[in-house]
Structures are given as structure tokens and as C-alpha cells.
Amino acid sequence: MINDILNETDTKMDKSVESTREEFAAIRAGRANPSMFSKIVVDYYGSMTPLQQLASFTAPEARIILIAPYDIGAMANIEKAIRDSDLGVNPSNDGKLLRCVFPELTEERRKEYIKIAKAKAEDGRVAVRNLRRNAKQGLEKLEKDGEVGKDDVAGAEKRLDALTKKHTDAIDELLKHKEAELIEV
Numbered sequence: 001m002i003n004d005i006l007n008e009t010d011t012k013m014d015k016s017v018e019s020t021r022e023e024f025a026a027i028r029a030g031r032a033n034p035s036m037f038s039k040i041v042v043d044y045y046g047s048m049t050p051l052q053q054l055a056s057f058t059a060p061e062a063r064i065i066l067i068a069p070y071d072i073g074a075m076a077n078i079e080k081a082i083r084d085s086d087l088g089v090n091p092s093n094d095g096k097l098l099r100c101v102f103p104e105l106t107e108e109r110r111k112e113y114i115k116i117a118k119a120k121a122e123d124g125r126v127a128v129r130n131l132r133r134n135a136k137q138g139l140e141k142l143e144k145d146g147e148v149g150k151d152d153v154a155g156a157e158k159r160l161d162a163l164t165k166k167h168t169d170a171i172d173e174l175l176k177h178k179e180a181e182l183i184e185v
Helices: 002-025 072-084 107-144 150-183
Strands: 041-044 047-050 055-061 064-069 098-101
Touching: 002 107, 002 150, 041 072, 064 072, 072 098, 107 150
Parallel strands: none
Antiparallel strands: 041 047, 055 064, 064 098
């Protein structure tokens, strides 16, 4: 019972860390990369579809992404979705490709991205702590129902705290790398 709760919590915490890693990938550093477009969804014939499923991406230069839609009919909607996103680019359309040229990062913009990264890291840590709280409630319920003893729950809570620390430290490490990446000119 206790191991089930801890294993399930560990798996969910891993997912929270992975989600935070994906959020960081969407924050632009010095180079433009296709993962920045992973959160963008496009109205494709009435259904909201991830942009990654509608086009291919190439990066011929460090600050340029070329987007080639599989369906030329979706070009206008893709262009609108990119323009409306928080990427801060205005794609140019040549009829076959969308060209997104990312401006050089200013010091001010870098600091803004660091603030965004810190907020996303905090969201990840909050998610891990919420999972810890839910698992602790599950352990307390087992004790209250008389299924396990007090000592077993105390030991499990120590293991739960170690899991929580491991995952919050992983998020902090991701944040440290992202900050270093953003500061680097």
C-alpha cells in the first residue's frame, strides 16, 4: 500500500519535472529552435491542432526558422497563430514558406526571459509539493483506517520528503542551466 502511493507519487513528480523541462525548451535563448513552437495551436478546419503536426521546421541560421506547412491552405491560420503567440515574431509569408526571424536578444529581454523561467520553475515546484501533499494525505488515511502503523507512515513520510527534495532539486538544476543559457551572449 505505502509503496504503491510512493511509486505513483514518484512517477507523477517525474512528469512534473519533465513538463518543466518542456516549458524551459519553449523559452528562447540565443538560438532559434523548433521546440519554441511546441505550445502553439492552430485552428485547422475547425479543430485546434498543434503546429508541430501541421508543418515542418528548419533552422538555416541561428535566428531564423523556416516553417513549411504540409497544407498550403492552412498557411494563413498558421501565420495568425504565430503572430498571436508570445514568441514576439512576425512571420513573413512567401506563398510556400513562413520565415520567422527572431530579433537579437537585448539585455532587457534576457532578464524578462529569466523571470519567465523562474516563474515556470516555481510552477513546477508547486506541482511537486501538491503531489507530496496528496501522497501525505493518502498515507494519513491508511493510518487512520488502521491498515498500517504509525511507524510505517513516519518512515514513508521520510521517503516522501526525500522524493520531494530530489524532484525540486532537479527543477532547480534545470532553472540554473536555463539561466546560464539565457545570460550567455
